[in-house]
Amino acid sequence: MIHFHSPNPDGVTDSDKALLGINAPALVRPYLTLWRDERATPLISLASIAAETKVANVLVKDEGQRLGLGSFKALGGAYAVMTLFKRTLEERLGEEVSVAQLTSPRAREPAAGMTFCCATDGNHGKSVAAGARILGCRSVIFVHEGVTAARAEAIGADEVIRVPGNYDRSVDEAERVAMERDWCLVSDTSWEGYEEIPSLVAQGYTVLAEEALTQIGAAGIAPPTHVFLQAGVGGFASSISLHLSEALGERGIKTVIVEPDRAACLFVSAEAGRLTSFSPVESTIMAMLECYTPSLVAWRILNATASAFLTVTEEEAKIAMRRLAAHRPPIVAGESGAAGLAGYLSVATDPEARSRLGLTEQSRVLLINTEGATDPASYESIVGATADEVRQCSLSQPA
DSSP states (O other), X not given: OEEEOOOOGGGSOHHHHHXXXXXXXXXXXXXXXXXXXXXXXXXXXXXXXXXXXXXXXXXXXXXXXXXXXXXXXXXXXXXXXXHHHHHHHHHHHTSOOOSGGGXXXXXXXXXXXXXXXEEESSHHHHHHHHHHHHXXXXXXXXXXXXXXXXXXXXXXXXXXXXXXXXXHHHHHHHHHHHHHXXXXXXXXXOBTTBOHHHXXXXXXXXXXXXXXXXXXXXXXXXXXXXXXXXXXXXXXXXHHHHHHHHHHOTXXXXXXXXXXXXXXXXXXXXXXXXXXXXXXXXXXXXXXXXXXXXOHHHHHHHHHHEEEEEEEOHHHHHHHHHHHHHSSSOOOOOTTTTHHHHHHHHHHTOHXXXXXXXXXXXXXXXXXXXXXXXXXXXXXXXXXXXXXXXXXXXXXXXX
């Protein structure tokens, strides 16, 4: 299903623009030095899909290779943790502290006394836990009952607490325990009275948007005209949408939001014209997008910047995963990572949607593979091979 939307740029606040606009990546990049890995993720041309769908080009940025964590989320939660710890350390020492000093001997004692926590479907928790580990802080991550054992184990936190119910229940529990135990809650979704920290998480994601535009320019390609962004609570999608709108002009690019049809909280909000929760019936394989209440800040931004909201089925996500695996070089995408391509393919074959979104032979489409094979067993069952086998298959084929 698709809901066409008339964006209202006036709905974006000056604070939103300051946090996510063209200057945002420069604020984030110094913290990447603590990872000791500042490499950009690849931008790959899907030339065969562009030809098939009759557009000028389709490019996908492969975040499955980000900072060794396999997801764009590595940029958000860890950055927020580091920023918040920097503030705490400066208050403790009574002086300004550089990013490099966050892992210095003077920082060790304060770090050991801090606990960061969050709720997660998997990837955000991995990022928060990694940020805490780099600093020497403790991390406690809350997961709901739908998170597979493999995803929970891969988080790498000091403690993982499983909560009965869905993602929204785990968010509530993380908030409750954080207040009770004086832990620092680093959520990637926002609500009334809790907006700053999720906005910091979203600010981290602007790095990948800036990278994509730089890579596109270096390749001598014109900027994208359309971007398809998968969404859970909407933090990632709102960050990329606003940053691209600020960088290219609000009329320079159209944003299309893609969600599972089983967890379409932004879609129903767009239909209702206000922030609305989605009533779930059954789980989706797009586990990283299985959220039922939008982030307050994300909804405000997407209501102001998105041109359409659409939903994709389980089978469409599987097909997109296989299409990416068959590409040369192969792109290993999890169920949620392939959702943007699934959304694009559904629109590209719909004449009315193409017309209303202005998709023509001159259009240039940007997609983001937000994650790799975060659940290896699920990936193998859908693609018919492991992630390593997919990569090796490409190497063994003649050029």
